[in-house]
Amino acid sequence: MFDFDMLGLAPALNDALKSANFSQPTPIQNQAIPLALNGHDILGLAQTGTGKTLAFGLPLIDHLLNQPGKPAPKTAKALILAPTRELVNQIADSLRVLTGKTKLRVATVVGGQSINKQIAFLGRGTDILVATPGRLIDLMERKAVDLGSVRHLVLDEADQMLDLGFIHALRKIAPALGTPRQTMLFSATMPKQMEEISRAYLTNPQRVQVSPPGKAADKITQSVHFVTKPEKPGKLREILSQDTDALTLVFSRTKHGAEKLMKGLVADGYNAASIHGNKSQGQRDRAIKAFRAGEINVLVATDVAARGIDIPGVAYVINYDLPEVPDNYVHRIGRTARAGREGEAIAFCSAEEVDLLRQIQRLMKIDIPVASGTQPEPVEAARSGRRQNNRRFKPRPPNGSAKPAHNKRRRPRRKPAA
Structure with missing residues (x-):
């Protein structure tokens, strides 16, 4: 186990961590942060409540602090996708704590809020964009955001986004992103389709797992x-x-x-x-x-x-x-x-x-x-048993000769006399 200040993070990040009373990383942070700082793609598996936001947030911010220059209008340097409005806001709030003493800008786009305000904010450009996939696609179709400058992609709670049809949205979003880029995918469970996403969108990812998928927190x-x-x-x-x-x-x-x-x-x-x-x-x-x-x-x-x-x-x-x-x-x-x-x-x-x-x-x-x-x-089992016991079985006609009543041939109607 190491302390955050042993990672070689930017001084502004170390100061922000101390101000927020973060001293030692959680197991998922302990494993993921050094790999992400070295530029590896990350496939992170950990149950909720284990600190995944800092696991991707700290190396992401550190990389951006080492990339000089303001974002161009309508662009973003990093994109974080999350399944719900609440989670988007939660991630953004956590990142703003870490970027408070820097010049990095964090923007959010979610449904249920004024799209015109979001268009205006994105018009100035942002360093980190946190978004729900649906609203982001709306903005892309309106030409309100250009994702060609994105060099860091984070997919948070990716398994739930799969449940919400996320794979279709990702197929629209991914081609618009810049390359090469670092991609980090975090999930609490690992359904089969997640493996397919990992192969399609991550390059030689480092797998980080602190507990078996489907396991609750120990406490x-x-x-x-x-x-x-x-x-x-x-x-x-x-x-x-x-x-x-x-x-x-x-x-x-x-x-x-x-x-x-x-x-x-x-x-x-x-x-x-x-x-x-x-x-x-x-x-x-x-x-x-x-x-x-x-x-x-x-x-x-x-x-x-x-x-x-x-x-x-x-x-x-x-x-x-x-x-x-x-x-x-x-x-x-x-x-x-x-x-x-x-x-x-x-x-x-x-x-x-x-x-x-x-x-x-x-x-x-x-x-x-x-x-x-x-x-x-x-x-359901009880009902099924009752249906089985009460069913009346009729002897089957030989050679399947009997036909359902609705298949019986009907006599053609007589035409009325002229």
């Missing part, structure tokens, strides 16, 4: 409560009442469900807010800011926030509904136990979700400890 305590659907609201309130001051993040599967759950909690006196796809970007930003400041202590969210919340003080993550994609469970619970802290992840599982739980446990290669209840028979 997260996990548990599952087997409950029926109608029992979930009561169980949630029971758990929230045990530590009323703790910051708790509650995940719902749907936007409607998240809003309904939040309103019910507020009606019962809980200090709660919600973020989901039906909220404007301003509403989402305000909710996260209030949650970060402790002005609200229960935030109900859909998976739109699973990778966009970097709040070290989150004590509990409650999966009110289990996610339909097992990888999302890992990203959800990664919102707690961040930056070396401890945290607790609690899951509710109804009969309809038993199969989802099994998929999650298979991915993580663990059995999540049962806190209460008994695992029910999966609903």
